[in-house]
Amino acid sequence: MVYEIKLLAVQESISAYAKTISSIGAQANQLNYIRSDFFQNKLLVIQFIQTGLPFDLFEKIKAITPFSEEDWANYLNLSVKTLQRNKKEVDFLFKPIHSEKIIELAEIACFGHEIFDTKEKFYSWLFSNNYSLGNQLPSSLLQNSYGKEMVMAELNRIDHGIFV
Numbered sequence: 001m002v003y004e005i006k007l008l009a010v011q012e013s014i015s016a017y018a019k020t021i022s023s024i025g026a027q028a029n030q031l032n033y034i035r036s037d038f039f040q041n042k043l044l045v046i047q048f049i050q051t052g053l054p055f056d057l058f059e060k061i062k063a064i065t066p067f068s069e070e071d072w073a074n075y076l077n078l079s080v081k082t083l084q085r086n087k088k089e090v091d092f093l094f095k096p097i098h099s100e101k102i103i104e105l106a107e108i109a110c111f112g113h114e115i116f117d118t119k120e121k122f123y124s125w126l127f128s129n130n131y132s133l134g135n136q137l138p139s140s141l142l143q144n145s146y147g148k149e150m151v152m153a154e155l156n157r158i159d160h161g162i163f164v
Contacts, residue, residue, distance in 0.1 A: 007113070010060045010106070014038055014048075021051055039107050049100045052093030055086055058102055065109045066123045066139075075142060076101055104148050111152065115159050130154065 038044060062072060073080045076098050086092045094102065109122075116122035126139045132154055133141060141147030157163070 006060070006063045007110070010057075010064055011038075013057045013060050017048070017054065017057055018044065021047055039110070045103060048103060049096050051099075052096060053099040053102055055089070055092045055094070058094065059087075061102055061106045061109075064113075065105060066119070066126060067105070071139075075105060104145065105142060108142065108148065108151060108155075111155050115155055132157075 062069075067075070069080055069083060073083050076083075076094075078098070086094075093099075112122040112126065113119055116125060127137055129135050130138055133150060138151045138154065141151055
């Protein structure tokens with residue numbers, strides 16, 4: 001139940017932020033479900049990336065993922081101190097390269113929760129060796145876009161009942 005509230009908070013924050021970006025504001029009213037609408041609307045995602053994500057939205061996304069602050073710093077190729085400094089900065093926006101990674105990890109988290117139904121099952125899968133991913137942890141592959149695509153492909157196979 002707590003996770004659903006956090007997911008709703010992310011959805012509401014995405015909608016609110018989208019309304020502040022003039023070229024996509026009208027599309028924001030159509031966002032009903034974070035996975036099915038936001039991540040499927042590639043133009044909206046691109047606009048978010050180009051504009052940069054605000055730190056408060058990042059904080060909400062961070063709350064729906066199993067990743068620690070150190071993990072996030074590693075994924076974003078930043079130091080923990082830099083993340084903490086950015087948090088204190090008023091109206092801070094992540095650079096597009098960091099915004100893209102944040103959105104990619106949010107997409108993985110949302111899709112994983114849809115497939116596994118509970119965050120515990122998803123987290124267990126994410127941090128367990130996976131034979132079809134070269135016996136690696138799916139979480140360890142999220143450093144780059146190729147690894148993210150492999151993890152998404154594996155989640156899609158699981159969603160369709162295809163197990164290796």
